[in-house]
Amino acid sequence: MQTATEKLKLSEISPRIMQSEIRAMTVECDRVGGVNLAQGVCDTELPPQVQEAAIRAIRDGFNIYTRLDGIAPLRNAIARKFAHYNRIDADPDAELLVTSGATGALHATVMALLNPGDEVLLFEPLYGYHVNTLLSMRVRPVAVPLAMHTWEIDFDRLEAAVTPNTRAMVLNTPINPCGKVFTRAEMERLAAFATRHDLFVITDEIYEYFLFDGAKHVSMGSLPGMAERTITISGLSKTFSITGWRIGYLRADRRWLGSIAYFHDLTFVCSPSPFQYGAAAGLVELDDTFYAGLSTEYEKKRDLLCGALRDAGLTPLVPTGAYYVLADVSSIPGATAKEKARTLLAKTGIAAVAGTAFFTGGRGEDLLRFCFAKKQPDLERACAALRSL
Numbered sequence: 049m050q051t052a053t054e055k056l057k058l059s060e061i062s063p064r065i066m067q068s069e070i071r072a073m074t075v076e077c078d079r080v081g082g083v084n085l086a087q088g089v090c091d092t093e094l095p096p097q098v099q100e101a102a103i104r105a106i107r108d109g110f111n112i113y114t115r116l117d118g119i120a121p122l123r124n125a126i127a128r129k130f131a132h133y134n135r136i137d138a139d140p141d142a143e144l145l146v147t148s149g150a151t152g153a154l155h156a157t158v159m160a161l162l163n164p165g166d167e168v169l170l171f172e173p174l175y176g177y178h179v180n181t182l183l184s185m186r187v188r189p190v191a192v193p194l195a196m197h198t199w200e201i202d203f204d205r206l207e208a209a210v211t212p213n214t215r216a217m218v219l220n221t222p223i224n225p226c227g228k229v230f231t232r233a234e235m236e237r238l239a240a241f242a243t244r245h246d247l248f249v250i251t252d253e254i255y256e257y258f259l260f261d262g263a264k265h266v267s268m269g270s271l272p273g274m275a276e277r278t279i280t281i282s283g284l285s286k287t288f289s290i291t292g293w294r295i296g297y298l299r300a301d302r303r304w305l306g307s308i309a310y311f312h313d314l315t316f317v318c319s320p321s322p323f324q325y326g327a328a329a330g331l332v333e334l335d336d337t338f339y340a341g342l343s344t345e346y347e348k349k350r351d352l353l354c355g356a357l358r359d360a361g362l363t364p365l366v367p368t369g370a371y372y373v374l375a376d377v378s379s380i381p382g383a384t385a386k387e388k389a390r391t392l393l394a395k396t397g398i399a400a401v402a403g404t405a406f407f408t409g410g411r412g413e414d415l416l417r418f419c420f421a422k423k424q425p426d427l428e429r430a431c432a433a434l435r436s437l
Contacts, residue, residue, distance in 0.1 A: 064183055068176050069405040073389060077399035083422075083430040085353075086389075086399040088224070088372065090421040094289040097333045102293075102326030110321050116313040117305075118146025118297070122324045125331035126297050133256075133339075135270040136280060142302045145309050146324060148316040150254045150283040150296040154181050154218075156312035157250055157279050161304060162187050166215040169206070169247075173374070173406035175224045178252065182218075190214070191408045197365055199228040203237065216248035217241075219268060222255040225406045225417040226374050227367020229263040239271045249274065253282040254296075255370040257339045260347040263368040269299060276301045279308070284327050286371070286421070287342065293323040346371055349420040349427055356431035357418070371421040374403060378414045380437075385413045392416065396433040 073086035105111075117123065123140040130136040138144050147153035154177075162168070164186035170178055172191040182189045192206050219238065221230040230238070242249050249268050256265045269278040283296030296319070300308055353373055354364040363376040382388035385402035393399050403415025420427060 061183060061186065065180050068180075069386065069389075070176070070401050073393070073399045073401055076390065076393060080393065080397060082393055082397035082399050083426055083433065084399045085418045085420070085422070085430055086401045088286070088291075088419050088421055090286050090289045090291050090371070091426075092289045092421060092423055095330055095334060095338070098288050098290065098326045098330040100326075101329030102322050105322035105325035110325055112321060114146075114318045114321050114324060116309050116318065117144065118319060119321070119324045119328065122146055122297075122328040122331070125328045126299075129331055130280075130299060134253075134265075134267040134280070136267055136275070136299060138299045139302070143299055143305055145298050145300070145305060145312060146319050147281075147283070147296040147298060147312055148319050149285060149294040150252055150281050151177055151181070152294065152312060152316050152319075153281040153283070153296045153298040154178065154250065154252065155315060156308050157281070157298065157300070158182060158185050158187060159311040159315075160307040161248055161279075162215055165213060167211060167213040168250075169209055169214060169217040171201070171220070171223070172408060173223065173226050173403075173412070174408070175220060175252070176405055178218050178220065188213070193407075193409075193411070194226075194228070196411070199223070199226055201234055201238075203241070206241065210245055214245060214247065216250055218250050218252065220252040221265070222258060222263075222367070222369025224255065224370050225372045225401075225403075226365065227370045227372060229259060229265065229369040232264070232266045235266045235268055235271060239268060239274050242277060243273060247277065249278045251278065251280050251282075253280065254286055256282060257287050257342050258346050258370050259343050260350060260368050265369075276303070279304065284330065287339070288327065288330050289421075290323070290327070293320060293326070295319055295323055295327045346420070349422070349424075352427060352431055353418060353420045356434040360434045360437040362416075362434070362437075365415075371419060373418045373420065374415050375400075375418060376414055377416045380416075385415060388414075389416055392437070396437055398430050398433050 077084045127140040130138045167188045172193045269280040280299040285291040357364045365374045380388040400416040403412030
């Protein structure tokens with residue numbers, strides 16, 4: 049007897065949520081044994097203080113659930129970090145949440161604060177996880193393109209994007225993939241915009257320590273009047289090279305924190321317990337010289353990769369933050385950016401990501417994104433392969 053299956057089907061949103069081009073290129077790179085400059089895995093060495101504290105926590109039996117907002121030593125360390133670096137006051141018992149990466153923080157925030165049909169403004173180029181997190185909860189992302197190559201904000205275009213359904217703005221600084229760092233003047237104008245339209249501002253500041261050419265990081269939540277409406281999201285995945293540990297965190301006004309924490313608990317329960325102890329040790333034991341060293345080290349990596357791209361005839365759009373480079377790859381054969389990425393992989397063994405993964409409206413076809421958060425021998429090997437192009 050045949051059973052009717054009209055009700056057995058994917059959700060209406062499923063066809064729009066698929067494996068990212070970043071992950072697809074990682075699979076292709078693994079298949080050919082190439083150098084993966086596609087995915088921001090950050091496979092450099094983690095600080096020994098972080099590693100040893102996590103191992104010690106496992107051996108000491110800290111392997112069970114934590115309270116839903118994270119362990120006290122880590123929340124206290126994050127509060128001190130917020131005050132010292134971000135100039136944000138945060139009560140570790142009422143305004144901080146340890147999350148399953150910055151991705152988990154965004155997911156819980158959207159669940160707690162937004163409704164299906166709400167609209168959220170994002171600047172383009174976009175990070176796909178921001179867009180797809182919104183889509184997965186039936187929230188509509190509205191892209192506001194930055195000026196190509198200079199990445200300046202068109203404030204008239206931003207104003208025009210606002211509708212009665214606009215509830216929030218996602219602000220990623222430094223930006224993945226283009227490395228733009230929003231200036232204080234830009235942040236102040238965006239703060240005035242958010243206040244005028246009564247919007248939440250959800251930030252992603254995961255690359256806050258990766259700054260070049262004298263760029264300064266400014267947190268929206270530190271600006272006058274913005275603490276209540278800003279959910280400040282960051283994490284230690286990139287800073288400590290522990291992307292697989294899933295240690296993120298957020299600061300939100302106590303009016304919102306309880307509900308955000310509940311939804312995070314509902315979905316993720318908690319960030320891994322022993323890794324929280326490792327992260328806490330890093331925040332406590334590593335001083336400002338460590339973070340300054342990150343910028344110095346990664347600026348050198350940036351310059352090495354940009355030099356190789358130029359030598360290969362691929363013009364880099366030099367970033368001032370994060371650890372990615374968008375490059376003009378018009379000279380590589382292929383009708384689309386995806387084809388160009390696969391041509392490059394076939395010819396050089398170097399995996400990069402199609403620029404169209406970060407743009408809407410057909411933009412990005414002549415761009416590829418390259419990641420330079422690699423161990424030095426791997427990065428040098430990649431640069432040599434690029435020059436052979």
